[in-house]
Amino acid sequence: MAIFKHTINKQTQEEQYSTITSTNRLLDVNLKELIAYKDLIRMYVKRNIVTFYKQTILGPLWFIIQPILTTVMFMFVFGNLAGISTDGIPGPLFYFAGIIIWNYFADCLNATSGTFTTNQNVFGKVYFPRLVVPIAVTISNLVKFFIQLAIFLIIYIVYAIQGIGIAPNIYILLFPLLIIMAAGLALGFGIIFSSMTTKYRDLTFLLQFGVQLWMYATPVIYPLSTMPADKQWIFQLNPMTSIIETFKYAAIGNGVFSWGWLGYSFAFMIVLLLVGIVIFNKVEKSFMDTV
Amino acid sequence: MATAIKIENVSKQYRLGVISTGTLSHDLNRWWATKIMRKEDPYLKIGDTNDRSTKGKSEYVWALKDINMEIEQGDVVGIIGKNGAGKSTLLKLLSRVTKPTTGTIKYRGRIASLLEVGTGFHPEMTGRENIYMNGAIMGMTRAEITRKLDEIIDFSGCERYIDTPVKRYSSGMTVRLGFAIAAHLDPEILVVDEVLAVGDAEFQKKAIGKMQDVSKGEGRTVLFVSHNMGSIRQLCKNGVLLEKGMINFSGDINSVVTKYVSTHKSNLSEDLSLWKKREGNGRVKFQRVYVTDKEGKELETVLTGSDIVFNFDVYAKDNCEIDLGFSFFTTDDVMISNLYSSFQHRTFKIKEGRHTISCLVKDFAFSTSELFVRGVINADKELSDWPSCHLTKINIEQGNFYGSGVLSPSTNIFLFKGDWSIK
Numbered sequence: 021m022a023i024f025k026h027t028i029n030k031q032t033q034e035e036q037y038s039t040i041t042s043t044n045r046l047l048d049v050n051l052k053e054l055i056a057y058k059d060l061i062r063m064y065v066k067r068n069i070v071t072f073y074k075q076t077i078l079g080p081l082w083f084i085i086q087p088i089l090t091t092v093m094f095m096f097v098f099g100n101l102a103g104i105s106t107d108g109i110p111g112p113l114f115y116f117a118g119i120i121i122w123n124y125f126a127d128c129l130n131a132t133s134g135t136f137t138t139n140q141n142v143f144g145k146v147y148f149p150r151l152v153v154p155i156a157v158t159i160s161n162l163v164k165f166f167i168q169l170a171i172f173l174i175i176y177i178v179y180a181i182q183g184i185g186i187a188p189n190i191y192i193l194l195f196p197l198l199i200i201m202a203a204g205l206a207l208g209f210g211i212i213f214s215s216m217t218t219k220y221r222d223l224t225f226l227l228q229f230g231v232q233l234w235m236y237a238t239p240v241i242y243p244l245s246t247m248p249a250d251k252q253w254i255f256q257l258n259p260m261t262s263i264i265e266t267f268k269y270a271a272i273g274n275g276v277f278s279w280g281w282l283g284y285s286f287a288f289m290i291v292l293l294l295v296g297i298v299i300f301n302k303v304e305k306s307f308m309d310t311v
Numbered sequence: 312m313a314t315a316i317k318i319e320n321v322s323k324q325y326r327l328g329v330i331s332t333g334t335l336s337h338d339l340n341r342w343w344a345t346k347i348m349r350k351e352d353p354y355l356k357i358g359d360t361n362d363r364s365t366k367g368k369s370e371y372v373w374a375l376k377d378i379n380m381e382i383e384q385g386d387v388v389g390i391i392g393k394n395g396a397g398k399s400t401l402l403k404l405l406s407r408v409t410k411p412t413t414g415t416i417k418y419r420g421r422i423a424s425l426l427e428v429g430t431g432f433h434p435e436m437t438g439r440e441n442i443y444m445n446g447a448i449m450g451m452t453r454a455e456i457t458r459k460l461d462e463i464i465d466f467s468g469c470e471r472y473i474d475t476p477v478k479r480y481s482s483g484m485t486v487r488l489g490f491a492i493a494a495h496l497d498p499e500i501l502v503v504d505e506v507l508a509v510g511d512a513e514f515q516k517k518a519i520g521k522m523q524d525v526s527k528g529e530g531r532t533v534l535f536v537s538h539n540m541g542s543i544r545q546l547c548k549n550g551v552l553l554e555k556g557m558i559n560f561s562g563d564i565n566s567v568v569t570k571y572v573s574t575h576k577s578n579l580s581e582d583l584s585l586w587k588k589r590e591g592n593g594r595v596k597f598q599r600v601y602v603t604d605k606e607g608k609e610l611e612t613v614l615t616g617s618d619i620v621f622n623f624d625v626y627a628k629d630n631c632e633i634d635l636g637f638s639f640f641t642t643d644d645v646m647i648s649n650l651y652s653s654f655q656h657r658t659f660k661i662k663e664g665r666h667t668i669s670c671l672v673k674d675f676a677f678s679t680s681e682l683f684v685r686g687v688i689n690a691d692k693e694l695s696d697w698p699s700c701h702l703t704k705i706n707i708e709q710g711n712f713y714g715s716g717v718l719s720p721s722t723n724i725f726l727f728k729g730d731w732s733i734k
Contacts, residue, residue: 037317040407040416060447067433067444074435146424146448147407219338305410308403309325 054149064156069163083167087123091115098241107243107274113179113186116172117268118240124165125202125260126231131157132210133227136218136307143308150304151297154211158203165199176271191270191277198263201289205259208292215296215303239264244276252276259285259292313419315384315500315532316405321414323375323400323556374400376556378414384499385530387522389537389547389564391571396553398536402502405534420499423449434478438469438488441477445492459495466517467491487514494521501525504536515542516717522546540568540614541709545716571612584626589698594690595633598624598665600702605671614710615678615719615726621670623686623702625661632660633695635668637686640701641679647724648677651687674712676726678719681706 073079095111098104106114132154136143139153180186217223235241238260244252255261262281269275375397382388390398404411406424432441442463446456456463464470467488472480480488493501503522519542526533537543543550543564550567552560560570584598602610603620613619623635638649650670652658659668683701687694709718712726719726 037417037419040404040410040418041414057447057450059451059453062453063444063447067436067440070440071433071435142448144408145406147422148448148450305407308409 054151054155057149057152060148060152061156061159064152065160065163068156068160080167083164084171087116087119087168087171090119090123094119094241104242105246107245109186109243109272109274110179110184112175113172113272114243114268114274115241116175117271118238118264120165120168120172121198121202121264121267122235122238122240122260123168124161124199125206126235127164128158128161128203128206129210129213129231130227131161132207133213133217133224135211135214136303137214137224140308143304151211151300154207154214157210158207162199162203186272188271189269189273191266194266194270194282197286198267201263201285202260204289204293205263205285208289208296211296211300212292215299215307218303218307234258234260239268239275243268243274245274256281256284259288261285313384314381315386315419316380316382316534317417318378318380318382319415319417321375321378321401321404321411321416322373323397323404323409324412325372325374373556375404375411378558380551380558380561382532382534384419384532385526386549387526387533387535387547389535389543389550389567390553391537391540391543391550391567392553392559397556398553399504400556401553402504402534402536405500406502418500421450421496422500422502423493423496423498424502424504432477432485432489435476437476438473438480439464441488442492445489446496449493449496449498451496463491463495466494466521468514483514490514490518494518494525497529498531500532500534502534512717512720519546519716539709539718540571540612541616541711541716541718544568544711583698583700583702586698586700588700589696591688591694591696592690594629594631594695595625595627595661595688596696597686597688597698597702598626600624600637600684600686602703602705610705612706612708613675614708615675616710616712616714617675618671618673619675621672621684623668623670624665625668625688625696626665627661627663627690630660630662631690631695632658634658634689634692635686636689637670637684637702639677640683640685641681641724647679653689675707675710676712677707677724678709678712678721678726679707679724 073082076082078085091112094115099106099111099115135150135154135157143150176186213223213227237255237258239255244255244261244265247255256278262278262285265275266277266282267275269277378401390401392398402424403409404416405418406422408424432445436444439460442460443453443456447453464473467484467490469480469484469488469491472484477485477488501522522533522535523546525531533546535543535546547564550561550564551558552567552571560567583600584596589596601622602613603622604610605618605620607620610619621637623637625633625635627633634651634653636649636651636653639647641647652668652670659666682705684703684705685700686698686702688696709721712719713728
């Protein structure tokens with residue numbers, strides 16, 4: 021009886037072994053493990069937010085100042101000097117709507133793309149699922165985004181009271197999806213870039229001005245409708261286009277909305293995320309040797 | 312007992328030099344060979360063994376090569392070896408910081424690494440916040456940490472500073488806090504790499520005690536890397552001696568330390584009898600100087616607190632009475648002490664020919680990592696031989712000087728002990 025019990029024990033023990041190996045399976049994502057580390061994700065989110073404004077005087081106010089100043093700048097440069105149309109929408113409302121979504125995307129992308137290089141001290145000493153860090157970044161940026169969104173709402177209400185004739189339509193229900201898509205795209209691009217930059221630092225430079233240029237290829241400072249109808253599809257190939265356009269369409273009734281292109285962006289995000297996670301997983305196991 | 316860790320054919324290859332332009336072509340080459348041609352990775356075949364001091368032919372090097380071992384649950388294993396022997400690489404593989412180039416490691420339970428304590432401490436956050444952060448990094452849940460928070464703070468001895476940002480902490484306090492977290496992590500396997508060097512003696516004792524509790528009382532497995540033979544001997548049951556990325560020897564800790572100490576040869580090996588620059592009339596000359604243990608086994612590394620014998624082979628041209636002296640120099644060429652046989656009213660009447668004069672030094676108390684020995688011979692009260700070179704070099708590792716296992720802070724160059732009393 022005792023022997024029998026022993027063999028059972030041994031069997032269950034055999035199953036408990038974890039393995040570290042040299043070989044990689046393609047989709048080796050241990051989602052269970054990631055969930056086990058959810059407290060760490062929370063800690064990272066908290067840390068990102070708290071340390072952002074430690075030893076600053078204005079603190080979280082910087083979250084608001086930044087998009088307001090950008091909006092003022094855009095109104096002056098693109099609205100007044102360049103005379104780019106906002107389709108009859110008041111400048112602040114139009115620019116602010118684009119800026120907060122774009123900023124969320126760009127901030128996430130910039131921050132996640134440096135995941136390996138900025139965290140090599142920690143990564144070099146302890147193991148935890150590396151995906152925790154970029155995921156925490158996208159979540160902590162969400163806090164900033166919602167603060168900015170509140171400002172947008174205030175501007176929105178002020179204009180609505182003045183009787184500009186803006187009202188959200190039913191598509192505003194898509195809003196959570198839009199945010200998930202922006203987050204997914206930023207995360208996807210970010211982890212791909214962060215995986216590549218461990219070996220090839222050139223990409224860091226590419227990304228820095230690439231994100232700036234990308235904004236001009238996205239309808240942030242101009243409405244897509246001002247583009248010739250037969251050329252619009254080129255802009256729609258950019259997965260960020262339909263996200264911003266849909267948001268503007270749903271919130272201020274100005275923008276090009278199409279289920280097709282929104283679906284395209286969504287599919288783009290899913291594929292990008294999958295590819296990103298595969299690459300990220302491959303790199304995370306050995307990046308310390310090349311970083 | 313059950314096996315806690317099983318390491319099978321593990322090797323780790325590193326690329327030397329600056330990783331730059333060659334990388335892309337190597338990557339493409341490797342990709343072409345493995346994915347398209349379905350052949351072996353061309354860069355795995357080449358690679359030198361891991362010898363730090365020699366110039367290699369290949370730019371790839373095997374930091375670890377074909378490591379096989381099994382570690383039983385509850386065992387405390389000391390891993391020793393020279394710098395660059397692959398100790399830290401092995402720990403890095405175990406703690407999953409990087410993956411092996413070939414082979415597999417199987418383990419049971421949670422591995423916590425103390426590769427450097429205080430990992431992930433954010434300077435702007437308070438000690439308390441960092442306990443949560445660090446605990447989470449090591450895989451603890453928030454509830455677990457909360458449950459152990461008081462214990463951790465108490466163990467670290469940093470209670471007064473716990474709500475102060477960590478950037479205001481001294482390095483010792485950071486280590487204390489880091490170790491306190493890791494020690495309360497309750498991992499099944501604890502990996503420790505030279506952490507005890509930073510704390511003060513009180514903390515070292517606490518840390519060693521905790522590590523012993525962890526292994527003995529709770530049946531956890533500990534892997535411990537250190538250059539400190541004293542603490543290795545005290546803590547570990549078994550040991551593994553790594554050399555050039557391969558296992559040189561493994562077994563119970565005393566035999567491994569002995570093996571390490573006796574094979575750890577320094578590079579000072581010039582033939583003293585041929586040395587030209589020496590003062591004196593040359594009636595009696597040094598031929599060879601070496602250090603042994605009491606049984607006469609030659610040592611290049613000595614432990615503080617041990618009894619060692621300095622042996623001087625001399626050659627005399629004629630009969631005379633000699634007084635022999637030797638002195639210790641630090642690596643900065645500062646003389647710290649000397650001893651002549653005449654200090655103790657000893658002289659040696661010798662005849663023509665070869666002789667070995669030995670001097671037993673009990674409770675060796677010098678604690679610098681290296682000492683150089685110079686010597687002088689007076690024959691019939693006249694200077695006979697005074698070579699300008701170092702006669703030999705001895706490497707010193709911390710041993711059990713106090714007899715209690717407590718280590719002396721590494722800043723001490725000379726150790727002493729006393730009899731304590733109270734009235």
